Amino acid sequence: MDMPAPNPLILSRKADIVRALTSALPDGAVIFDPNETRAYECDALTAYRCAPLCVVLPTSTEEVARVLKICHTEGVPVVPRGSGTSLAGGALPTADSVVLGVARLSQVLETDIENRFIRVQSGRTNLSVSGAVEAMDFFYAPDPSSQLACAIAGNIAMNSGGAHCLKYGVTTNNLLGVTLVLMDGAVVELGGAHLDAGGLDLLGVICGSEGQLGVVTEATLRILPKPEGARPVLIGFDTSEAAGTCVSDIIKAGVLPVAIEFMDRPCIRATEAFAHAGYPDVEALLIVEVEGSPDEIAYQLGKIIEIARRHDPAELRESTSPEESARIWAGRKSAFGAMGQINDYLCLDGTIPVSELPYVLQQIRELSGQYGLDVGNVFHAGDGNMHPLILFDANKAGDLEKAEEMGADILKLCVKVGGCLTGEHGVGVEKRDLMLVQYTPADLAAQLAIKDVFDPAWLLNPAKVFPLAATENRRAAAV
Amino acid sequence: MRIRGGGTRPIGDTFGDAFDGTDLNTRALSGITLYEPGALTLVVKSGTPLSEVEALLAHQGQRLAFEPMDHRGLMATTGEPTIGGMVAANISGPRRVQTGACRDFLLGVRFVDGMGNIIKNGGRVMKNVTGYDLVKLMAGSFGTLGVLSEVSLKVLPKSEVQASLLIDGLEDARAIKALSMALGSPYEISGAAHISGPSPTTIIRLEGFAASVVYRSGQLRERLREFGDIRIETDIERSKFLWQELRDVSPFWQASGDVWRISLKPSDGPKLGAKLRKACDARLIYDWGGGLVWALMPEGFDLRAQLNGIPGHARIERASAEVRRKFTTFAPEPPVLRDLSKGIRARFDPRGILNPGLMGQ
Numbered sequence: 001m002d003m004p005a006p007n008p009l010i011l012s013r014k015a016d017i018v019r020a021l022t023s024a025l026p027d028g029a030v031i032f033d034p035n036e037t038r039a040y041e042c043d044a045l046t047a048y049r050c051a052p053l054c055v056v057l058p059t060s061t062e063e064v065a066r067v068l069k070i071c072h073t074e075g076v077p078v079v080p081r082g083s084g085t086s087l088a089g090g091a092l093p094t095a096d097s098v099v100l101g102v103a104r105l106s107q108v109l110e111t112d113i114e115n116r117f118i119r120v121q122s123g124r125t126n127l128s129v130s131g132a133v134e135a136m137d138f139f140y141a142p143d144p145s146s147q148l149a150c151a152i153a154g155n156i157a158m159n160s161g162g163a164h165c166l167k168y169g170v171t172t173n174n175l176l177g178v179t180l181v182l183m184d185g186a187v188v189e190l191g192g193a194h195l196d197a198g199g200l201d202l203l204g205v206i207c208g209s210e211g212q213l214g215v216v217t218e219a220t221l222r223i224l225p226k227p228e229g230a231r232p233v234l235i236g237f238d239t240s241e242a243a244g245t246c247v248s249d250i251i252k253a254g255v256l257p258v259a260i261e262f263m264d265r266p267c268i269r270a271t272e273a274f275a276h277a278g279y280p281d282v283e284a285l286l287i288v289e290v291e292g293s294p295d296e297i298a299y300q301l302g303k304i305i306e307i308a309r310r311h312d313p314a315e316l317r318e319s320t321s322p323e324e325s326a327r328i329w330a331g332r333k334s335a336f337g338a339m340g341q342i343n344d345y346l347c348l349d350g351t352i353p354v355s356e357l358p359y360v361l362q363q364i365r366e367l368s369g370q371y372g373l374d375v376g377n378v379f380h381a382g383d384g385n386m387h388p389l390i391l392f393d394a395n396k397a398g399d400l401e402k403a404e405e406m407g408a409d410i411l412k413l414c415v416k417v418g419g420c421l422t423g424e425h426g427v428g429v430e431k432r433d434l435m436l437v438q439y440t441p442a443d444l445a446a447q448l449a450i451k452d453v454f455d456p457a458w459l460l461n462p463a464k465v466f467p468l469a470a471t472e473n474r475r476a477a478a479v
Numbered sequence: 480m481r482i483r484g485g486g487t488r489p490i491g492d493t494f495g496d497a498f499d500g501t502d503l504n505t506r507a508l509s510g511i512t513l514y515e516p517g518a519l520t521l522v523v524k525s526g527t528p529l530s531e532v533e534a535l536l537a538h539q540g541q542r543l544a545f546e547p548m549d550h551r552g553l554m555a556t557t558g559e560p561t562i563g564g565m566v567a568a569n570i571s572g573p574r575r576v577q578t579g580a581c582r583d584f585l586l587g588v589r590f591v592d593g594m595g596n597i598i599k600n601g602g603r604v605m606k607n608v609t610g611y612d613l614v615k616l617m618a619g620s621f622g623t624l625g626v627l628s629e630v631s632l633k634v635l636p637k638s639e640v641q642a643s644l645l646i647d648g649l650e651d652a653r654a655i656k657a658l659s660m661a662l663g664s665p666y667e668i669s670g671a672a673h674i675s676g677p678s679p680t681t682i683i684r685l686e687g688f689a690a691s692v693v694y695r696s697g698q699l700r701e702r703l704r705e706f707g708d709i710r711i712e713t714d715i716e717r718s719k720f721l722w723q724e725l726r727d728v729s730p731f732w733q734a735s736g737d738v739w740r741i742s743l744k745p746s747d748g749p750k751l752g753a754k755l756r757k758a759c760d761a762r763l764i765y766d767w768g769g770g771l772v773w774a775l776m777p778e779g780f781d782l783r784a785q786l787n788g789i790p791g792h793a794r795i796e797r798a799s800a801e802v803r804r805k806f807t808t809f810a811p812e813p814p815v816l817r818d819l820s821k822g823i824r825a826r827f828d829p830r831g832i833l834n835p836g837l838m839g840q
Contacts, residue, residue, distance in 0.1 A: 116745075169579060170608075194792070198810045252539075256636055351604040351605070384606070418602070
């Protein structure tokens with residue numbers, strides 16, 4: 001992975017920069033000892049590492065503004081960081097950058113049940129947002145797999161999804177407002193407790209901009225009343241084609257499950273060995289969950305089971321108790337961990353039209369044969385967001401590169417059938433160089449123009465999202 | 480250039496007949512490019528009549544869930560609303576409170592910017608975080624950043640039946656409390672409105688399959704008992720009609736005066752309402768559980784002055800060109816925000832030829 005060469009002038013001025021930041025922040029908010037900055041050398045894409053110049057951990061919007069103002073004046077790149085759970089290298093530092101971590105911005109600022117929103121500082125973890133309103137029978141809908149650890153700031157940066165977005169949408173559909181600090185230190189409020197923008201929808205642009213346009217310090221989030229109940233059904237099939245058609249038929253029939261999850265045989269076997277969820281040994285498995293009162297759930301599951309039977313399922317297991325539901329979900333929720341027990345893996349995130357599911361799975365099998373690397377598939381089938389896990393051995397020379405090459409082929413395939421490179425993880429550094437597979441130079445130019453407006457000096461997370469060649473002149477002008 | 484679809488929503492157009500530029504009409508960009516009911520996706524050219532799309536979806540038991548308002552009655556316009564116009568103005572309806580706005584269902588756009596560049600963003604799949612989200616930016620940009628040529632939308636299944644709960648006689652603040660309680664329940668409210676006035680009515684909509692709607696109506700009636708007698712309209716057609724009237728703000732069609740559309744925190748709705756009533760003879764309709772206020776005001780009344788201190792934004796939906804010039808259709812933005820918007824416009828339409836001045840730019 002190419003990253004821009006660090007600016008020697010900044011490296012040589014480390015002491016000055018650290019001094020300026022230290023004097024602007026409370027004690028203990030600046031980390032600059034190389035032994036300690038190493039903790040920030042990577043995110044969840046651990047294959048790539050680089051310790052930053054220093055790390056700052058501000059505790060308020062004002063402190064964030066001070067940090068950015070200093071870095072802006074000094075011309076130092078800033079890499080914003082939530083909890084560091086990005087699978088795309090979104091928080092990967094360069095040696096000449098200041099990592100701005102929002103971990104200490106973790107307060108709930110306002111809970112308003114009557115108006116159905118919560119306002120939090122952006123370093124608060126996803127799950128603890130739901131935790132803050134649970135006693136009132138409310139929840140925050142987007143639920144990425146990393147929700148125990150991941151921060152709202154990162155969710156906003158990547159426009160994170162989760163298993164339940166078929167019904168509830170992704171982060172952008174649940175985000176009402178943000179407090180945003182621009183690179184020059186200016187603070188701007190976008191949105192709020194009201195709906196829709198009064199002018200251009202800049203909030204919509206900020207969500208998913210991967211920390212390149214500003215640093216979000218506070219967020220107003222839509223919260224929803226908890227459903228009365230939820231229950232899944234597990235359906236096993238002898239072919240992934242049958243599973244794919246079943247998904248499409250369920251959707252066509254007018255039932256809108258809250259989640260439709262898909263696992264293939266390699267993944268099923270791995271999770272069985274790991275979590276003992278009692279999954280059948282089949283080619284493809286669906287977990288379909290619906291919500292409502294007991295009668296509503298029974299009605300919807302009845303309809304889904306009726307459709308599934310038309311596709312000759314090898315196994316059909318309707319949960320009848322919370323324990324059974326938990327057991328059905330246990331396997332799915334441990335799938336990534338289970339695959340990690342077998343080997344290192346690369347987790348892809350391409351999205352495809354649901355109708356292309358059987359074809360794409362077949363093509364992935366062929367690629368797996370060609371490259372000699374095993375692949376497990378576990379993903380959100382209802383919205384076509386795939387997560388092929390390519391297994392490789394990080395200790396074997398050339399294996400990572402081979403896995404990356406195969407990953408690129410799979411993502412190109414996703415784009416070819418009408419999909420996209422990433423459905424919920426973001427581009428980061430990982431898929432940066434594939435952007436021209438999906439977009440024309442003119443398409444990218446329009447996006448670069450947005451960055452020019454928000455961060456004219458190209459200091460915020462500068463080497464991400466776009467191919468380095470496409471941004472070279474802009475970054476050079478900044479130096 | 481004045482960008483036009485069906486010309487049924489002349490929001491912000493202060494030129495009227497005096498416009499001496501070129502009209503760019505998208506009507507010839509018509510047709511469904513792709514419709515996959517099993518993937519809930521629709522790709523359609525921007526000039527396609529909305530009615531054509533809605534008929535196609537209905538045939539497969541699906542719909543545009545955000546329930547786009549028809550502006551023809553309120554604005555006294557004729558013609559066919561287009562998909563492009565709907566997206567450009569980010570038009571939603573009562574169901575927005577539950578399911579999201581037009582912008583939330585917009586998956587992808589293709590447009591031509593002010594320099595003639597053809598740009599696409601997003602795509603046709605439901606989850607897509609590849610690069611910046613210009614899709615949301617284009618929704619509600621009223622043709623000032625580019626001319627939409629094709630859009631992709633997420634569609635949803637239609638509900639089997641619907642019913643409406645009606646409560647009479649509640650004053651505004653109390654009505655919004657009732658709506659908040661309903662929206663805070665697990666019964667999946669798909670509409671929450673209050674028609675204010677001497678004989679006010681508060682309306683709550685439930686949709687779904689028959690047994691579920693019956694069950695939830697009963698549960699909700701129990702929960703809202705403290706607000707008085709609750710009638711339940713179970714006739715689907717009559718319930719639909721009620722919500723269509725609300726969606727299209729039909730109580731204001733024949734009345735003279737300016738129509739303002741205010742988006743704010745739901746519990747602030749009645750606070751603004753009380754201020755307006757005190758200041759003049761105002762008629763009010765609350766939608767989105769109180770978060771959207773339709774206000775019929777005496778001509779030339781400065782509503783924004785009353786909003787002072789209440790966060791949100793007010794747009795003039797219907798008024799004379801003179802009134803709209805005086806107050807500006809769109810609410811003025813704070814300086815930093817205004818500069819960012821200005822910067823974006825300067826890059827997408829550097830010569831300012833697309834719908835000049837429409838959003839106050």
